Amino acid sequence: MYVAVKGGEQAIDAAHRLLAEERRGDRSVPSLTLAQIAEQLTLAVDRVMNEGSLHDRELAALAIQQARGDLIEAIFLIRAARTTLPRFGYSEPLETRRMRVKRRVSAAFKDIPGGQILGPTFDYTHRLLDFSLAAGLEPPEAAVAPTGLSTDMPRVLELLDSEGLIEKPSQEQGEPGDLTQDPLSFPADRDLRLQNLARGDEGFLLSLAYSTQRGYGRTHPFAGEIRVGMVEVSFTPEELGFAIVIGEITVTECEMINQFKGSAMVKPQFTRGYGLCFGQSERKAMSMALVDRSLRSGELGEERIAPAQDEEFVLSHSDNVQATGFVEHLKLPHYVDFQSELVMLRRMRAEASGDGQTLKAAE
C-alpha cells in the first residue's frame, strides 16, 4: 500500500483551524482584549516591539495574542508586517538627555546631578508570589513625587568626559546604515552593529553579555547610567524643511563604563558601551551595551578571542526570527537527501562486508 503523505492542503487547513481553537482555549473563559495585553503585559509588548523592530503597542499586543504568548512567534509576526510598510523617512536622532525620566540609576556614583530615581523596578522586590493578584485585588495607588523632575538631566558619562576620563562618544560621520534595507557585510561599522543588537534576541545577548562577565572577553564594566522615560520623536518632512515632533515613546538607555584604553599618544581613559531599546527593557539594554563594548575590541586594539568579541559570530546569530526558522525547518521533509545518504551508506556497508570487513561504527 502506498502510504506517503497525500492531501497536504486539507491537512494544513484543518491544522490551522485546530490551532485557532487551541489558541482560544476554553470558550467559557472571556477572550483577552488587546487593551488588556497592551496595558498589563507591557514588558512582553516592549520586547516584541524591540525585536520586531516596530514601535506599535497595539500591533504588538495583537501579535502576542495571535502567537498564544510565544514571544518569538509574535516578533516574527511583527517583522513580517513591518517589512511591507511604506517607508517615508528617518526620524531625527533621539535626544535622550531631554528624556522625561521615570527611572534613572547610576552604579558608578553615590549621588548624581538630577538624582538617583528608582522608579518602577523589580530590583528590590522579594520574589514571592503575590496571591492578592490571584484574588483579584487592586493595588494601592502609587505616590506622587512632591516636586517634578528636571527634563534636562546631564548624562553621568558627561561628568567623566568633562575631566577627560572617558573616551569621546563615537564621532562617526555620515548617514547611519540600515540593515533592513541593505544586506549586512563584514566588517560591520558600529551603527550597523548596534542596529543588529537592538533587533537581536534578548536571551542570546544576555548570555553573551554574561559570558564577558565570566572571563570570555572581560571588559570590566560599570553601569554608568541606566535611564528609562519618554523622549520626543522628531521628523523633518521634506516639504516643511524643519523638524516637527510626531510623538513620544518610552525608551531605555544604558551607558556602560568599561576599563581603560590608552596609548603613547592618549592618556588612559575609560571606554564606552551603549544600549538603547524601546520601552522598559533594562536587561536587554544592559546586555546590548556589554556586547557593543566587546564588539569594539578590534577598534580598541584588544585581542579577539571570545565569542562576544567576534562580530561575524554575534551578528550572524543574534536574530531569533532567522534562528528559529532555520532550526525549525528541520521539521520539513528531507527525505530526498536522507534517501541519498541511505543509498550511499548501504552501498558502503555492502562493499565493506564484501571485503570481509565490518563497519562497527555504523552498526
Next chain:
Amino acid sequence: MNAPAYNFAYLNEQTKRMIRRAILKAIAVPGYQVPFASREMPMPYGWGTGGVQVTASVLTPDDRLKVIDQGADDTTNAVSIRKFFVKTAGVATTERTEEATIIQTRHRIPETPLTADQILVFQVPIPEPLRFLEPRETETRKMHALEEYGVMHVKLYEDIAQFGEIATTYAYPAKVADRYVFDPSPIPKFDNPKLDDCPALQLFGAGREKRIYAIPPHTKVKSLDFEDHPFEVQRWNEPCALCGSRTSFLDEIVIDDKGARMFVCSDTDFCAKQRDGR
C-alpha cells in the same frame, strides 16, 4: 490599526526592483553569490523565503506556477507556498512540469526536461559551498575572489581516503562556467547533471543568508571530481513500484513495521505522467 493591503505577489515594487537588480547581476556573473537586502516574509526563514522572494520578483500575472518540495506538489510546504502565491498574486498554478512557466523547488529538479521558456527557482538554505570548511564569510568571499578552491578538493579527497568514494550525496559542489564553485542547494547529486547546459534559467534564492545566484540558460556546470574518481549519481536496484521508471530518483517508503519497503518516484508529476502514458 489598519489591516495592510498587499501588493501583487506580496512584495512592494521597490523591493522587487532591488531583487531584480540582484538577479540581473547574478545572471551576468554565473555562480557568483550576489548579496541582497532579503526581507522578512510571512513564512519562516529556512522554509523557502529566498525562493519565494525570487519567484515574487519574476512573477507576472500571466505566469503559471508550479511548486514542489522533495519533487512532489502535495508536500505540505509546497502546498503552503503555492497557496501563498494564489492568495497574493492570483496566478494560475499547475502540477504539470511542461505547463509551468515558473517552477519553485526545494531539494529536486524535475525529471521532465525543462525548456527555454521556463524559470526554475531553487530554495537555498546555505548558499556558500565553502561554509562547512570555513565558517567566516570574510574568508570565503576572499577564497571565491582568488578562485582558491583547494580546500574543497582536499575535502573530497579525504572522503575517498576515508570511505573509498566521495561521500557527499546532496548539495554536491559544482563549478559554473569554469569560474565559481557553487552549492546547487540540497538537491541530490542525482540531479546535478540536469544543471548543465539547461535551456531554462535557473535562479537560486537564499533568504536568511541574503544571497541570490544564477545559472543562465545553456551554461556549463561541472560537478567537482577527480580523473580516477569521476562524478557519478545514485542508482537503484529496482524500478519505481508505481510507474516502472528506471531513470528517476526514487523515494523509499516504509510500508509496514516489519521493514518492508517500496520505492517510488520522488517526482510525483513525472510518475503520474508515466502511468497515464502522457
